[in-house]
Structure formats: C-alpha cells, structure tokens
Amino acid sequence: MSYGLEISDEHGHLVFSTLDITWMQIDQFDVAANASASHDYPEVAGMTIITQLQMVNNPPSSQEAYAPEVTVSGTTVSVAPYTGKTSERVIIMVLSQD
Numbered sequence: 001m002s003y004g005l006e007i008s009d010e011h012g013h014l015v016f017s018t019l020d021i022t023w024m025q026i027d028q029f030d031v032a033a034n035a036s037a038s039h040d041y042p043e044v045a046g047m048t049i050i051t052q053l054q055m056v057n058n059p060p061s062s063q064e065a066y067a068p069e070v071t072v073s074g075t076t077v078s079v080a081p082y083t084g085k086t087s088e089r090v091i092i093m094v095l096s097q098d
Contacts, residue, residue, distance in 0.1 A: 004018035005018045006018075021097065022097070023050065023095035024095060024096055024097070025094070026043075026044060026049070026096050027039065027041065027094040028092065028093045028094070029091070029092055029094075030056075030089070030091055031068065031079045031089065031091075031092060032089055033086070033089045034081055034086050035079075035081075035087075036068075036078070036079060036081070037078070037079045037080075037092075038076060038077070038078040038079070039076070039077050040075055040076045040077075041075045041094065042075050044075060045075050047096040047097060048097045049072050049075065049077065049094065049096050050094075050095050050096075050097075051070050051092055051093065051094055051095070052092070052093040053067055053068075053070055053090050053091070054090060054091045054093070055067055055088050056089040056091060057088060057089060066087050066088065067087060067090055068087035068088075068090060069082050070092060077092065077094055079092055
C-alpha cells in the first residue's frame with residue numbers, strides 16, 4: 001500500500017484497510033422544504049459519487065412526509081420534490097470514492 005491506513009488485530013491479521021470501500025465527504029448542503037437545488041463537483045470527475053439524505057425535522061404524525069428525489073448525473077447532484085408531492089427540509093451529504 002503506497003498510502004492509506006491498515007489496521008491489524010492482535011494476531012497481525014488485516015481487519016481494515018482504506019483500500020476497502022471508504023467514502024470521502026465532498027460537501028454537505030441544506031435544501032429547504034419544497035425547494036430544488038443542483039450542485040456540480042468537477043473536482044471529482046471520474047470518481048463514483050453517492051449521496052446520503054437526512055430529514056431535518058421529525059415527520060408530522062398527522063400526515064405523510066416526503067423526502068425529495070436526489071439524482072446524480074456525472075458530477076452533478078440534483079435535488080427536487082417528486083412530481084405532485086411536497087418535500088421536507090433535508091441535508092444532503094455528497095460522498096465520493098476513487
């Protein structure tokens with residue numbers, strides 16, 4: 001391994017390596033309820049991009065609460081309410097892996 005981290009157990013057996021699947025956090029952004037957003041990350045071109053979504057508020061008990069649709073296309077992450085639905089405020093975390 002030319003870079004990274006390896007962790008071994010007490011017997012010297014490898015139990016974790018950063019060559020395993022690890023993800024780097026690229027960005028985190030807030031999207032208001034019923035809003036759309038789009039962010040481009042050209043610095044990670046050629047890498048795999050995934051997102052993690054977290055709803056900010058607890059869902060109301062008297063109605064359904066919808067998270068928006070998140071799409072990744074190339075180096076662009078887009079967030080928008082599903083057609084015909086409202087969406088709650090969310091935090092989007094953008095992760096990448098080489």
